[in-house]
Amino acid sequence: MPKISKHELQLRQAIIDKCRWMNASGLNQGTSGNISVRHDDLMLITPSGIPYETLTPEMIAALQIARDDGAHRGPLKPSSEWRIHLDILRARPEIGAVVHTHSTYATALAMARRGIPACHYMIAAFGGGDVRCADYARFGTKELSNAALAALKDRNGCLLANHGMITIGPTLDKTMWLAVELETLARQYTLSLQIGGPVLLTDEQIEEARAGFASYGLKA
Numbered sequence: 001m002p003k004i005s006k007h008e009l010q011l012r013q014a015i016i017d018k019c020r021w022m023n024a025s026g027l028n029q030g031t032s033g034n035i036s037v038r039h040d041d042l043m044l045i046t047p048s049g050i051p052y053e054t055l056t057p058e059m060i061a062a063l064q065i066a067r068d069d070g071a072h073r074g075p076l077k078p079s080s081e082w083r084i085h086l087d088i089l090r091a092r093p094e095i096g097a098v099v100h101t102h103s104t105y106a107t108a109l110a111m112a113r114r115g116i117p118a119c120h121y122m123i124a125a126f127g128g129g130d131v132r133c134a135d136y137a138r139f140g141t142k143e144l145s146n147a148a149l150a151a152l153k154d155r156n157g158c159l160l161a162n163h164g165m166i167t168i169g170p171t172l173d174k175t176m177w178l179a180v181e182l183e184t185l186a187r188q189y190t191l192s193l194q195i196g197g198p199v200l201l202t203d204e205q206i207e208e209a210r211a212g213f214a215s216y217g218l219k220a
């Protein structure tokens with residue numbers, strides 16, 4: 001394996017730190033979540049089925065973003081969900097990181113194949129007035145990548161039917177922040193459905209919220 005640069009080593013450690021954090025915070029359980037980060041023409045991604053506590057930077061798998069065959073560098077196979085990460089990084093050149101989890105409330109809504117409407121102004125952090133639920137396709141397939149990319153049009157998060165959720169962003173920090181916000185919105189929306197359902201914000205109100213985010217550096 002070629003020598004890993006200091007910067008790449010930091011990115012690999014950041015992936016591990018975020019994996020451990022998302023389990024400690026309750027956002028994710030076991031090894032069902034996975035994280036990827038763009039590093040030049042490479043995608044760095046969590047390996048398949050290894051408990052996060054035992055991960056070391058060398059175990060993070062590296063894939064060429066331009067390649068489609070899953071060929072990887074590293075001692076362990078990449079996450080079984082590498083394809084959706086790779087296809088998103090390829091289709092969205094502005095994106096630097098992808099977080100995927102089976103967080104409880106987002107997944108509960110995804111099981112019901114329900115997206116999240118404009119029930120709270122924080123929805124604007126995802127780029128518009130809703131977070132869509134992508135059509136169902138089996139994990140690891142090109143069909144799932146295509147369904148997710150359609151649901152992610154003009155958005156930086158979506159639900160995956162009968163599966164979980166995904167968030168995308170310029171940096172890993174921002175992307176993990178979005179994952180926490182998406183799970184929070186999913187929980188709040190689910191609770192509001194139990195008391196008659198939310199009153200939805202208008203497109204104009206969502207646009208106002210988006211403009212407000214931009215003014216304090218949270219450009220959606």
Ligand SMILES: [Zn+2]
Nearest residue numbers: 032081139164
């Ligand atoms: Zn998954």
